[in-house]
Amino acid sequence: MDLGLSNKTALVCAASKGLGRACAEALAAEGVRLVITARGADTLEETAHYLRSHFGAEVTTVAGDITTEAGRAQALAVCQSAFGMPDILINNAGGPKPGDFRDWGRAEWQAAVEANMFTPIELIKACTPTMMTRQWGRVVNITSSAVKAPIPELGLSNGARSGLTGFVAGVARQLAEHGITINNLLPGLFYTDRLKNNFAFLSDKTGKTHAEIFAAKSAANPSKRLGNPAEFGAVCAFMCSTQAAYLNGQNILLDGGNYPGTF
Ligand code: NAP
DSSP, rough: OOOOOOOOEESSSSOOOHHHHHHHHHHTTTEEEEEEEOOHHHHHHHHHHHHHHHHHOOEEEEOOOOTSSSHHHHHHHHEEEEEEEOSSEOOOOOOOOOOOOGGGOOHHHHHHHHIIHHHHHHHHHHHHHHHHHHHEEEEEEEGGGGGGGOOOGHHHHHHHHHHHHHHHHHHHHHHGGGTTTEEEEEOOOOOHHHHHHHHHHHHHHHOOOOHHHHHHHHHSSTTTTTBBBBEEEEEHHTTTTTTTTTOHHHHHEEEESSOOOOO
16 A cells, blocks of 8 residues: 655654664655654664664654754754655654652653653644644554553553653644644554563562563463564554545554453
8 A cells, every 4th residue: 555655754753773663664654754763873773774674764863862952952953954844753762761650850850851751842842833734644653551551560661651641642633634644643562672671670570580481471462472573563554544534533442452442
């Protein structure tokens, strides 16, 4: 299926690895021009090289922390000068560390809210005026299955992402008449570096090996496996497509059927 995205421009945040990278790959395969960000310049450049050589994509990189005001300003300025403001915004950043809520103070909460709520809100604010002028825009926020079913050791994520979800529910309806859709894509368990770190935390806590935790998490999922990041990227690209113009303000859960609710 041609998703109708050829020659659109996307800003994909936190995209040198994992789910962000998978979204960048799926968009590159559709002929989208990309600006990708991450803090580590070397891995970011390797990812850009892969996108150019495998997909023939036009890719610009911005090495910086997207959760800071300076990092966001730099990403937007580079995007503006390379291709103009983005038609597509993929909001992503590292998730908060796992832990115990009794150990988290104001600083930990502020960092989580800054990264997983305030940053996407600021980028939506910065990018949607141009999308309104064009009467076309797509925003996909990478959030978490924790928004639907909280994960005890990820309380910072449960809280901060729920705040973003509430905001998006309102703003998506405010901007819909301008051809803009804003949706959240909720990963269950995808085997990325982030998940490996979470498994290391569980391993320390329970004494189980990484392999045992991997096997138990896979077995507990109705599909008997963890998610493949490419599957995540493909759904993200569809959410950005011209065909998905009537999909708006939704929380799309991608978890192999793990969430047990009917709705
Ligand atoms: P990952 O494999 O660790 O990749 C994270 C990517 O984001 C890397 O490219 C990293 O590069 C970049 N990044 C992290 N912090 C950044 C920052 N402050 N500014 C710019 N770039 C940053 O993680 P992932 O599994 O793809 O997870 C992506 C998001 O989905 C996270 O918020 C995570 O909590 C959430 N999530 C993941 C899962 C899962 O199963 N994987 C499940 C639920 C939710 P640098 O380190 O070089 O900056």
